[in-house]
Amino acid sequence: MFESLKKKFSGTIGKISDQFSPEEEEKALEDEKKEKKASNEIKDAEDKTSVKGKEDKSSEDETHLKKTESEKKSRLSFLRRKSEPKDEDSLKKDEKGSKQHEKSLDDSTEGIEKPDNDQTGENAEEEASGLFTFATHKTISPKDIDDILFELELALLEGDVALEVAEQIVKSVKQDLVGRKIKRRSDVAKFTKDALKNAISDILIVEGPDLKKSVNKAQKTGEPYKIMFVGVNGTGKTTTISKIADQFVKEGYTPVIAASDTFRAGAIEQISHHAENIGVKIIRHQKGADPAAVAYDAVEHARAQKKELVLIDTAGRMQTNVNLMDEMKKIQRVVKPDIAIFVGDALTGNDAVEQARKFDDAVGVDGIILTKADADAKGGAALSIGHVINKPILYLGVGQGYGDIMEFHPDWMVEQVLGD
Numbered sequence: 001m002f003e004s005l006k007k008k009f010s011g012t013i014g015k016i017s018d019q020f021s022p023e024e025e026e027k028a029l030e031d032e033k034k035e036k037k038a039s040n041e042i043k044d045a046e047d048k049t050s051v052k053g054k055e056d057k058s059s060e061d062e063t064h065l066k067k068t069e070s071e072k073k074s075r076l077s078f079l080r081r082k083s084e085p086k087d088e089d090s091l092k093k094d095e096k097g098s099k100q101h102e103k104s105l106d107d108s109t110e111g112i113e114k115p116d117n118d119q120t121g122e123n124a125e126e127e128a129s130g131l132f133t134f135a136t137h138k139t140i141s142p143k144d145i146d147d148i149l150f151e152l153e154l155a156l157l158e159g160d161v162a163l164e165v166a167e168q169i170v171k172s173v174k175q176d177l178v179g180r181k182i183k184r185r186s187d188v189a190k191f192t193k194d195a196l197k198n199a200i201s202d203i204l205i206v207e208g209p210d211l212k213k214s215v216n217k218a219q220k221t222g223e224p225y226k227i228m229f230v231g232v233n234g235t236g237k238t239t240t241i242s243k244i245a246d247q248f249v250k251e252g253y254t255p256v257i258a259a260s261d262t263f264r265a266g267a268i269e270q271i272s273h274h275a276e277n278i279g280v281k282i283i284r285h286q287k288g289a290d291p292a293a294v295a296y297d298a299v300e301h302a303r304a305q306k307k308e309l310v311l312i313d314t315a316g317r318m319q320t321n322v323n324l325m326d327e328m329k330k331i332q333r334v335v336k337p338d339i340a341i342f343v344g345d346a347l348t349g350n351d352a353v354e355q356a357r358k359f360d361d362a363v364g365v366d367g368i369i370l371t372k373a374d375a376d377a378k379g380g381a382a383l384s385i386g387h388v389i390n391k392p393i394l395y396l397g398v399g400q401g402y403g404d405i406m407e408f409h410p411d412w413m414v415e416q417v418l419g420d
């Protein structure tokens with residue numbers, strides 16, 4: 001599932017890591033060692049000074065102390081000399097250079113907030129002390145990642161990720177990475193992976209209804225919970241309704257299905273066949289009957305029989321068909337479903353997202369079920385659809401059997417595409 005999306009992200013992580021060459025890594029590690037050694041030397045010198053000071057206050061030792069201090073100073077100055085500019089001119093030059101670097105970073109990250117670690121953390125303090133100015137890190141600049149992120153954006157678009165989603169991922173990753181200080185290649189890989197994880201979680205987390213809780217809540221009021229399923233023909237809508245019904249049956253509920261797709265030849269027989277398979281009551285009229293009347297009868301049946309849940313099938317129609325959309329609105333006026341769930345086929349990528357948008361505009365969608373995720377390598381619809389219409393994916397269809405449905409959790413998807 002979503003293999004191609006996973007490949008794209010791991011490619012990006014690899015390419016960004018490659019910006020930090022093995023030679024740079026080696027140098028950084030060497031410098032790190034030097035820094036540690038220098039720090040130890042200074043510590044030793046300080047320790048010696050304080051011990052000597054306590055031991056003896058005699059003039060002979062004072063002389064010795066002075067000697068030790070002068071040794072320390074000379075050692076410190078040696079350390080400073082290693083990295084400090086030698087004269088005022090070069091000092092000015094360096095300052096100018098660093099300001100220019102900061103400016104170019106600011107220019108190219110305009111509108112992007114710097115991460116907390118930028119210039120304010122431990123490293124900055126160390127640098128301010130003037131003692132540890134070895135180049136122990138590289139700072140990620142927009143130049144290091146812009147081209148790679150642009151490539152990622154194109155790859156995501158090719159993989160049917162919606163434009164606004166691809167743009168947001170790239171923007172968020174850039175915001176996260178630029179200004180980060182890195183010591184070794186594995187840091188870059190980790191930072192990039194984390195940045196992608198954050199970006200994707202932000203996109204996938206959308207507040208929405210909890211089906212089971214809502215059904216239980218409705219049950220307490222004595223009124224059945226009514227779900228209207230909408231979506232285009234062939235996406236797997238009847239199979240999905242049957243999967244949901246089957247899940248509730250297995251948990252001890254007694255759902256009723258309303259065969260309100262009275263438009264398509266064979267639709268009533270098809271859903272009746274599923275209902276029979278899973279042992280659920282179906283309310284059906286003749287082909288061509290008023291879909292709202294079928295839904296009304298199903299709700300009346302549920303009320304009379306104290307059944308907790310009514311699942312209303314609707315004719316799978318193109319989102320552009322105004323008359324048929326009006327019929328759906330009539331079902332809404334007559335039975336007032338608690339929620340409308342859009343069923344979309346993950347394999348249709350951008351089409352599924354566009355359909356969801358149209359259905360949401362026309363009848364208002366509260367949640368999404370994406371079918372055929374088991375066969376979907378691209379993952380574009382799964383990544384985009386909830387964000388685009390700001391409604392959560394509730395379930396994924398993962399096969400043709402009644403049990404082949406899983407609740408959708410953003411964390412799970414993040415792991416699928418960025419897990420080890």
Ligand code: GDP
Pocket residue numbers: 232233234235236237238239240316370371372373374375396397398399400404
């Ligand atoms: P409808 O016209 O929208 O009601 O679509 P159907 O429910 O009849 O499903 C169309 C086809 O998609 C059928 O062959 C289903 O078995 C298949 N299908 C539905 N959901 C899934 C799914 O999650 N995974 C796979 N692989 N096939 C599915």
